[in-house]
Amino acid sequence: MLDRLPVLINPLSFSDKGKVLVGSIEISELTRLSDVLFDNSGIVEVNFSFNREGRVPTIQGEIKADLMLECQSCSKKLDWSINSIIKLGIVQSLEQADRLASDCEPLMLETEKISLNDLIEDELLLALPDFPKHNYECVGKGGIEFDALEEEIEPQVETNNPFSVLAKLKNTGD
Numbered sequence: 001m002l003d004r005l006p007v008l009i010n011p012l013s014f015s016d017k018g019k020v021l022v023g024s025i026e027i028s029e030l031t032r033l034s035d036v037l038f039d040n041s042g043i044v045e046v047n048f049s050f051n052r053e054g055r056v057p058t059i060q061g062e063i064k065a066d067l068m069l070e071c072q073s074c075s076k077k078l079d080w081s082i083n084s085i086i087k088l089g090i091v092q093s094l095e096q097a098d099r100l101a102s103d104c105e106p107l108m109l110e111t112e113k114i115s116l117n118d119l120i121e122d123e124l125l126l127a128l129p130d131f132p133k134h135n136y137e138c139v140g141k142g143g144i145e146f147d148a149l150e151e152e153i154e155p156q157v158e159t160n161n162p163f164s165v166l167a168k169l170k171n172t173g174d
Contacts, residue, residue, distance in 0.1 A: 005046060008113040011090050014050035015057030021048045021116075027065065030121040036128065038077050039068040046120060057090040058104065063123050072131045074138040084127045 005023040024043045034040035048061035063084045071078040089104040091097045097106035
């Protein structure tokens, strides 16, 4: 493993040369991902190979991380492991993206070089669940129990409604 992965990569050049990137990155360096985590400690392991399939440059690889999310039921720590297998076809237009193989996701290049951190972070954010929750019923373990809240709410006292006279007239037909 490399001590340090490059910050910027040129995917087209890397694909021409058949480069392989293997290394790790601190989760705390991924700012957008850190914002949605319970704790941003730990590392992300990356293993990318750059190749060409015909004329299409590709990035294939694996991203592994053990993340700490916040459970949406009890607001406590939730350990979440990600082992994401990716295959990206590097394109420069929507027409090229439409012609990619079905097992390949498009990566639209706008500039010659891209941020490796952004690429990794995008893939991790896509792998996160929309509503992370424990696999067991965790609401009673420190979270809010909605049944208990309903019991604590006092019944509402009916107030004098100024339109109640109209409702009575409507019902009697007068």
